Amino acid sequence: xxxxxxxxxxxxxxxxxxxxxxxxxxxxxxxxxxxxxxxxxxxxxxxxxxxxxxxxxxxxxxxxxxxxxxxxxxxxxxxxxxxxxxxxxxxxxxxxxxxxxxxxxxxxxxxxxxxxxxxxxxxxxxx
Amino acid sequence: xxxxxxxxxxxxxxxxxxxxxxxxxxxxxxxxxxxxxxxxxxxxxxxxxxxxxxxxxxxxxxxxxxxxxxxxxxxxxxxxxxxxxxxxxxxxxxxxxxxxxxxxxxxxxxxxxxxxxxxxxxxxxxxxxxxxxxxxxxxxxxxxxxxxxxxxxxxxxxxxxxxxxxxxxxxxxxxxxxxxxxxxxxxxxxxxxxxxxxxxxxxxxxxxxxxxxxxxxxxxxxxxxxxxxxxxxxxxxxxxxxxxxxxxxxxxxxxxxxxxxxxxxxxxxxxxxxxxxxxxxxxxxxxxxxxxxxxxxxxxxxxxxxxxxxxxxxxxxxxxxxxxxxxxxxxxxxxxxxxxxxxxxxxxxxxxxxxxxxxxxxxxxxxxxxxxxxxxxxxxxxxxxxxxxxxxxxxxxxxxxxxxxxxxxxxxxxxxxxxxxxxxxxxxxxxxxxxxxxxxxxxxxxxxxxxxxxxxxxxxxxxxxxxxxxxxxxxxxxxxxxxxxxxxxxxxxxxxxxxxxxxxxxxxxxxxxxxxxxxxxxxxxxxxxxxxxxxxxxxxxxxxxxxxxxxxxxxxxxxxxxxxxxxxxxxxxxxxxxxxxxxxxxxxxxxxxxxxxxxxxxxxxxxxxxxxxxxxxxxxxxxxxxxxxxxxxxxxxxxxxxxxxxxxxxxxxxxxxxxxxxxxxxxxxxxxxxxxxxxxxxxxxxxxxxxxxxxxxxxxxxxxxxxxxxxxxxxxxxxxxxxxxxxxxxxxxxx
Numbered sequence: 001x002x003x004x005x006x007x008x009x010x011x012x013x014x015x016x017x018x019x020x021x022x023x024x025x026x027x028x029x030x031x032x033x034x035x036x037x038x039x040x041x042x043x044x045x046x047x048x049x050x051x052x053x054x055x056x057x058x059x060x061x062x063x064x065x066x067x068x069x070x071x072x073x074x075x076x077x078x079x080x081x082x083x084x085x086x087x088x089x090x091x092x093x094x095x096x097x098x099x100x101x102x103x104x105x106x107x108x109x110x111x112x113x114x115x116x117x118x119x120x121x122x123x124x125x126x127x
Numbered sequence: 128x129x130x131x132x133x134x135x136x137x138x139x140x141x142x143x144x145x146x147x148x149x150x151x152x153x154x155x156x157x158x159x160x161x162x163x164x165x166x167x168x169x170x171x172x173x174x175x176x177x178x179x180x181x182x183x184x185x186x187x188x189x190x191x192x193x194x195x196x197x198x199x200x201x202x203x204x205x206x207x208x209x210x211x212x213x214x215x216x217x218x219x220x221x222x223x224x225x226x227x228x229x230x231x232x233x234x235x236x237x238x239x240x241x242x243x244x245x246x247x248x249x250x251x252x253x254x255x256x257x258x259x260x261x262x263x264x265x266x267x268x269x270x271x272x273x274x275x276x277x278x279x280x281x282x283x284x285x286x287x288x289x290x291x292x293x294x295x296x297x298x299x300x301x302x303x304x305x306x307x308x309x310x311x312x313x314x315x316x317x318x319x320x321x322x323x324x325x326x327x328x329x330x331x332x333x334x335x336x337x338x339x340x341x342x343x344x345x346x347x348x349x350x351x352x353x354x355x356x357x358x359x360x361x362x363x364x365x366x367x368x369x370x371x372x373x374x375x376x377x378x379x380x381x382x383x384x385x386x387x388x389x390x391x392x393x394x395x396x397x398x399x400x401x402x403x404x405x406x407x408x409x410x411x412x413x414x415x416x417x418x419x420x421x422x423x424x425x426x427x428x429x430x431x432x433x434x435x436x437x438x439x440x441x442x443x444x445x446x447x448x449x450x451x452x453x454x455x456x457x458x459x460x461x462x463x464x465x466x467x468x469x470x471x472x473x474x475x476x477x478x479x480x481x482x483x484x485x486x487x488x489x490x491x492x493x494x495x496x497x498x499x500x501x502x503x504x505x506x507x508x509x510x511x512x513x514x515x516x517x518x519x520x521x522x523x524x525x526x527x528x529x530x531x532x533x534x535x536x537x538x539x540x541x542x543x544x545x546x547x548x549x550x551x552x553x554x555x556x557x558x559x560x561x562x563x564x565x566x567x568x569x570x571x572x573x574x575x576x577x578x579x580x581x582x583x584x585x586x587x588x589x590x591x592x593x594x595x596x597x598x599x600x601x602x603x604x605x606x607x608x609x610x611x612x613x614x615x616x617x618x619x620x621x622x623x624x625x626x627x628x629x630x631x632x633x634x635x636x637x638x639x640x641x642x643x644x645x646x647x648x649x650x651x652x653x654x655x656x657x658x659x660x661x662x663x664x665x666x667x668x669x670x671x672x673x674x675x676x677x678x679x680x681x682x683x684x685x686x687x688x689x690x691x692x693x694x695x696x697x698x699x700x701x702x703x704x705x706x707x708x709x710x711x712x713x714x715x716x717x718x719x720x721x722x723x724x725x726x727x728x729x730x731x732x733x734x735x736x737x738x739x740x741x742x743x744x745x746x747x748x749x750x751x752x753x754x755x756x757x758x759x760x761x762x763x764x765x766x767x768x769x770x771x772x773x774x775x776x777x778x779x780x781x782x783x784x785x786x787x788x789x790x791x792x793x794x795x796x797x798x799x800x801x802x803x804x805x806x807x808x809x810x811x812x813x814x815x816x817x818x819x820x821x822x823x824x825x826x827x828x829x830x831x832x833x834x835x836x837x838x839x840x841x842x843x844x845x846x847x848x849x850x851x852x853x854x855x856x857x858x859x860x861x862x
Contacts, residue, residue: 014633020640027649087632094693109632109672110736113640 005031006124009050011041011067012085013059017108021054021085024113028121038062042070049076051124054116055102057086057093065093068100081123085116138375140181140331142368146338147173149364153345161221165213172209173310173334175202180317180331184257192251196260200242204269207276208235210307214283217303227279234272241265252323259320270318277311295510295559302344306337362415366407370400426567429457433571437578441585443467446578447479447547454549454571455481458564462531462552466490468545475548482552483530496523498545501537506568508560509533510553534560536568540580547579621682628679635675638668666712677810680740681793684817692734692821700727702739703761706746713747717755724762731771731842737818738842744811745775745838752779752836770824770841781832790828791816815840 008030012018015036022032033048035041039061045053053071057064064084071077084097084105094105103123106116120126151170154163179199186192208231215221215228241247247269248260262270281304288300310333317330342361374396381392436449447465454463462482466475474489500507500523509524510533527535531552538547549572554560560568642665648658703725707714714721731738749759757778766772782790786797793813816826819840830836 014637016637017633017640020637020644023644024640027644027647087629087636109636109639109676113643 005029006051006126007031007033007048008120009041009044009048009053010034011036011038011044011053011055011059011064013037013056020113021116024117025120028117028126030120038064038067042067045071045077045080046074049080051081052103052120053080053082054085054120055082057084057088057097065096065100068097068102072100083120083123138372139328139335140177140184141375142372143331143334143338144174144177144181145364145368145371147177147334149360150338150341153360162213162216165209165216169206169209169213172202172206173337175199177331177334180328183259184328184331186258189251189258192258193248193260196248197243200247201239204238204242205235207273208232210280210311211276214280217300218283218287220283231272231276238265238269238272242269248321252320254320254325256325256328257320261323262318262321266321273315280307280311292512299344302340306340306344309333309336309340362408362411365411366404369407369411370403374400426563429453429567430570430574433574437574440578441582443579443582443586444478446575446582450571450575451479451481454551457567458551458560459554460533460551461554462550464548464550466492466548466550468494468547478547483532483550485530492523492526492548494545497535497537497548500524501535501545501548504537504539504569504572506534506536506565506572508565509535510559534565534568536572538572538576538579540576540583546576546583549575617685621685624678624682628675628682631675632672635668635672639665639672642668674808677808677814680814680817681810684814692737694733694822695735696730696732697735697738698727699729699731699738700725702735703742703746706739706742709743710747710750713750714759717750717753719750719753719756720758722758722760724760725773729763729771732844733822733842734818737821741815741818741840742775744815745840748811748838749775749777749779749836752781753777754779757835765844766841768844770843772839772841774837774839776835776837778835781834781836782828782830783832787828787830791826 008025010018010021010025010032012021012034013036018034018036022034025032033044033050035044037059041053041055041064042062044050055064055068064086068082068084071080071082081103082101084093084102085108086093086106087108097105104119106119147170151167151174154167154170176199179195179202183192183195183199186195208228211231212221212228215224221228238247242265244265246263247265249263250261252259252261284300284304284307288297288304291297291300313336314330314333316326317328319326377396378389378393382389385392432453433450436453437446440446440449451463451465454460460482463479464477464481464483464485465479467478468475469489472489473491473494475492476489477485509527512524527550532550533553534549534551536549536551537545538549540546549568551560551568642661645653646658646661646665653661703723704727707721707723746759746761753759760776761774762776763771763773782797786795789795790797791812792809794809795813796809812826819826819842823843824841826838826840828836828838
C-alpha cells in the first residue's frame with residue numbers, strides 16, 4: 001500500500017455504478033470522493049485536487065465534457081488526469097474528450113471493474 | 128362592192144367552217160355519250176351547211192347555185208329532228224318522247240328526198256349579197272317543222288333549267304340555250320332569201336359564234352368533259368387560223384390587184400407560214416395555259432410534291448396544312464376546308480379553312496349521311512349531284528350548298544373508315560371540276576389517308592406513352608412516399624435501438640461490476656454454490672452486454688453513421704490473446720486446440736477495439752460451431768505487400784451451400800447454426816464485415832458442410848518505413 005493514499009474523484013450520476021466504483025477502488029486502498037453531476041464534480045475537483053478523475057459524460061446539471069473543458073481552463077486543472085468513463089462511444093464525444101486531454105476513454109460496459117482499476121493503478125504507478 | 132362583200136362572206140364562212148369542223152373533231156373524240164354523239168352530228172350538219180353555203184356564194188352559174196343549195200338542204204332537213212333529240216338527251220327524257228322523236232326523224236328522211244325536187248325549191252333569187260333558190264310549196268312545211276321543233280327544243284331546255292338544282296348544270300344549260308338560239312334565230316335568216324327577202328348573209332357567222340360559245344362552256348364549265356382535248360385542238364386551230372387568215376387576205380389582195388404575182392406570192396406565203404407555225408403554236412400554247420387553263424397542273428408533279436410533304440409529318444394538323452397550299456395552287460379554289468371527324472362528340476372539327484363561312488367551329492354533318500354520300504371513297508361533285516341519294520339527309524346538302532361547297536373529298540383510314548373531309552369551293556375561274564380533277568383528288572385523298580393513319584397511330588402510341596409515363600410518375604411518387612415513410616420508420620427503429628442500448632448499458636454495467644465485487648468474496652462469507660451462481664449471473668450479463676453492443680453497432684451502421692473508426696498502429700497478436708482469454712471457458716469445455724500462427728508483435732493499422740470485435744466474432748463462431756476435440760487455426764499471409772489476409776479455420780459443421788449468399792445478412796442465421804446454438808443474434812458476421820469494410824478491407828469465406836469453414840479478412844498494409852516510425856511512438860504511449 002502506498003504511504004499516502006492516492007485521491008480519486010468519481011463523477012457519475014448513476015449511484016449504483018458510482019458506489020460500485022467507489023467500493024472497488026476503496027478496497028484497493030484509494031481515497032475516493034464520489035459526486036453525481038458535473039457541477040459537484042467541478043467543485044470537488046477544485047477542492048480536493050484529485051490524482052485522477054473518473055468522469056461520466058451524460059449527467060444532469062453539467063455534462064462531463066463541459067466539466068472537463070472548464071477544468072482545463074483553470075490553472076489548477078491543467079494537469080489533472082481525467083479518465084472518461086461513459087457509455088457514449090461515438091466519434092464526436094471521443095474527439096471532444098481527447099481535445100481536452102482526457103487521459104483515457106472507457107466504454108463502461110466493455111470493462112470489468114478490475115480492468116479499470118488495473119488501468120488506474122498503471123497510470124498512478126501504484127502496485 | 129359585190130366583190131368586197133363576197134370576199135367578206137367567203138371569209139366569214141371559211142372561218143365558221145373551220146371552227147365548226149374543229150368542234151366536230153373535238154366532240155367526235157368524246158362522243159361515247161349520247162349527248163356528245165348527237166352534238167357531233169349537229170356540228171356535222173353545220174359543217175355541211177356552211178360548206179354548201181360557201182360553195183353557193185362562190186358559184187357563178189345558176190345550176191351550180193341550185194346544186195349547192197340542194198346539197199345544203201339535204202343536210203339541214205335533219206336539223207329539227209337532231210336538235211329535238213339533243214334536247215331530250217340533255218334533259219334525260221329521250222325515252223318518254225319516243226313517238227314525237229320517231230315522227231321527227233321520219234319527217235327528216237321524207238324531206239331528204241322532197242328537198243331535191245322542184246316542189247321544194249325552184250328558180251333563183253339574186254340579191255345584193257348573193258343568190259338563193261326560191262322556196263316552193265313544200266318548203267313551207269319544212270319551215271313549219273323547223274320552227275315547231277325549235278320551240279320544243281327551247282321549251283325542253285328552259286323547263287329543265289327551271290327545275291335544275293345544280294348551279295353548274297344551270298350554267299351549262301344556259302350556254303346550250305344561247306348557242307342554239309344564235310343558230311336557230313340568226314342562222315334562220317338564211318331562209319329569208321328563199322322567200323325573196325334580201326338579207327345580209329350574217330348567218331354565215333353563226334357557226335363561228337356557236338362554236339365560240341360552246342368552246343367557252345367546255346373550257347370553263349366542263350361541258351361534255353372534253354376540256355383537255357379542246358386545249359390541244361384550240362392551240363392548233365388558233366395557230367393555223369392566225370396564219371391562214373392574213374395569208375388569205377394577202378393572196379386575195381394580190382390576186383385582185385396583181386394577178387401576175389399571185390403564184391410566187393403564194394409560194395412565199397406558204398414558206399413564211401411553215402416557218403412561223405411552230406412559234407405561233409408555242410405562243411398559243413402559253414396563251415391557253417395562262418388564260419384558259421390556269422388551273423391545269425401536272426398530275427405527277429402534284430402527287431410527288433404532296434408525297435414529299437406528307438412523308439415529313441406525323442402531325443395531323445401539319446399533314447393538312449402542308450397539303451392545302453399545294454391543292455390551292457393546283458385548283459385555285461375559292462375555298463378549301465378540312466374537317467376532321469371526332470368520334471367522341473360526333474361533330475366535325477374544322478382543322479383548316481380558307482374561304483368558307485362556317486357558322487361554328489364544330490359542324491354537325493351527320494356522319495351516316497356523309498358515309499352514304501361518299502360511297503367507296505370517291506370524291507363527290509355537289510355541282511353534278513342530280514338526285515339526293517336515298518336515305519341521305521337533305522339538310523346536310525342544303526347546308527353544304529349554303530356554304531358554297533362544290534366538291535367533297537373523303538379521306539379514309541383503316542380500311543374505308545371515313546375520318547376526314549376535304550371541302551373545295553368553286554374554282555376562282557368559275558370553271559367546273561372535271562373528271563381529271565376528281566381523279567387527282569381521289570388519289571390525293573388516299574395519300575393523305577395513309578399519312579393520317581400513320582399520324583393517328585403515332586398519336587395513339589404517344590398518348591399511350593404519356594399515359595404510361597404518368598402512371599410511372601404516379602407509381603414512383605407513391606413508392607417514394609412509401610419509401611420515405613419506411614425510411615422514417617427504419618430511422619425511428621434505429622434510434623430506438625440506439626437509445627435502448629444506451630439505457631440498457633448502464634444497469635448492465637452495474638450488474639457486471641457489483642457481481643465482480645461479490646465474486647471477490649473479500650469477507651469469505653459466500654459458499655461455493657453461491658459463488659457459482661454469481662459466476663453464471665455474470666456470464667449471462669456479459670452475453671447481454673455483447674448483444675446490446677451489437678445492436679448499438681447495427682443501429683450505427685443503419686443510421687449511416689457507420690463506425691467511428693479511430694485508426695492507430697497496434698499489435699494484433701495482443702488483441703487476439705485477449706479475445707482467446709474471453710472465450711477460454713467454451714474452448715476448454717469443448718476441448719478445442721487453438722493453433723495460433725499469428726506472431727504477437729505483428730503490427731497493423733486500424734481501430735484496435737473494432738478489429739478485436741471482428742476477432743471476437745470470428746473466434747466465438749469458430750468455437751461455437753466446432754466439433755468437440757477439434758482444432759481452430761489462426762493464420763495470416765501477406766498478399767503482394769499490399770494487404771494482410773487473416774484466416775480463422777475450424778473443422779466444424781460448416782455452412783450449407785444454399786445459404787452462402789445470406790451469411791452476411793444481418794439477423795440471418797444458418798439453419799444448422801440455430802440448431803447448434805440457440806442464442807446467436809445473427810449480427811456478428813454482419814458487424815464484422817462492416818468493420819472490415821470501414822477499414823477498406825473485405826471478409827469472405829470458404830465452407831464445406833461437416834468439414835469446416837475458413838473465414839478470411841483482409842486489412843490494407845502500409846509501407847514499412849511509416850510502419851516503424853509510428854510503432855515506436857505507439858510503444859512509448861502504451862508503455
